[in-house]
Amino acid sequence: MSRSGRFGQPDNRDTFSLLVLNVSFRTTADDLFPLFDRYGEVIDIYVPRDHRTGNPRGFAFVRYNYEDEAQDSVDGLDGRKVDGRVIMVQFDKYGPNAEKIHRGRIKEENPKPRGRFRSHSPRRRYQDDYRDRDYRRRSWSRSRERSEQDRNRDSDHRCHSKTRSISPDYDRKHSRYSGPPAHRSPSHSRSPSPRRAPSGEGTPSRPRDRPSPCSGNP
DNA sequence: GTTGAGCGTT
Numbered sequence: 485m486s487r488s489g490r491f492g493q494p495d496n497r498d499t500f501s502l503l504v505l506n507v508s509f510r511t512t513a514d515d516l517f518p519l520f521d522r523y524g525e526v527i528d529i530y531v532p533r534d535h536r537t538g539n540p541r542g543f544a545f546v547r548y549n550y551e552d553e554a555q556d557s558v559d560g561l562d563g564r565k566v567d568g569r570v571i572m573v574q575f576d577k578y579g580p581n582a583e584k585i586h587r588g589r590i591k592e593e594n595p596k597p598r599g600r601f602r603s604h605s606p607r608r609r610y611q612d613d614y615r616d617r618d619y620r621r622r623s624w625s626r627s628r629e630r631s632e633q634d635r636n637r638d639s640d641h642r643c644h645s646k647t648r649s650i651s652p653d654y655d656r657k658h659s660r661y662s663g664p665p666a667h668r669s670p671s672h673s674r675s676p677s678p679r680r681a682p683s684g685e686g687t688p689s690r691p692r693d694r695p696s697p698c699s700g701n702p
Numbered sequence: 703g704t705t706g707a708g709c710g711t712t
Contacts, residue, residue: 543710578710
């Protein structure tokens with residue numbers, strides 16, 4: 485629940501979401517509530533956190549009922565120092581009302597760029613990013629092939645400097661921690677491990693299946 | 703425990 489206390493039911497349909505960037509890691513929704521509530525009625529405030537550490541990511545989302553209040557909040561809180569950090573308030577580009585923001589009078593009512601903190605913030609257009617992001621996702625198929633090649637090359641490069649002085653036994657014992665890069669992914673579904681020793685010899689390594697290019701390659 | 707461009711959960 486994004487309710488930070490007395491927040492009612494947030495309506496994503498008629499509400500305007502504001503993105504607050506440059507927020508201190510210690511700043512919470514409760515700290516931003518009195519600040520944004522001054523310029524208008526805050527519907528809801530949400531501060532995304534990291535799933536790994538649980539720490540805030542450094543930005544928050546503020547929802548308003550009317551764009552007027554949102555714009556007023558942006559004009560008033562944008563560039564304001566909060567918790568010793570200068571925050572940047574701007575409209576979200578992913579919200580349902582993103583189009584209204586672009587075609588709305590928000591842009592017209594702001595003909596004079598304050599140029600206070602936007603000068604050193606060369607943020608790219610999200611429209612292009614959105615398309616670019618989709619393009620990257622489709623390139624994942626080819627990314628896999630490149631991954632194998634890179635890995636192969638890495639193996640070759642390693643046999644020229646390290647594997648040379650290390651015994652296979654030593655590598656095998658420590659191969660569990662420094663060998664497979666997927667040791668950090670507990671998900672079994674993600675790592676099907678297509679190449680696994682069919683014989684239960686108890687040797688995770690496959691010296692026979694994968695001959696060393698150093699010795700078998702003059 | 704850290705960090706500093708960016709886009710979010712029941």
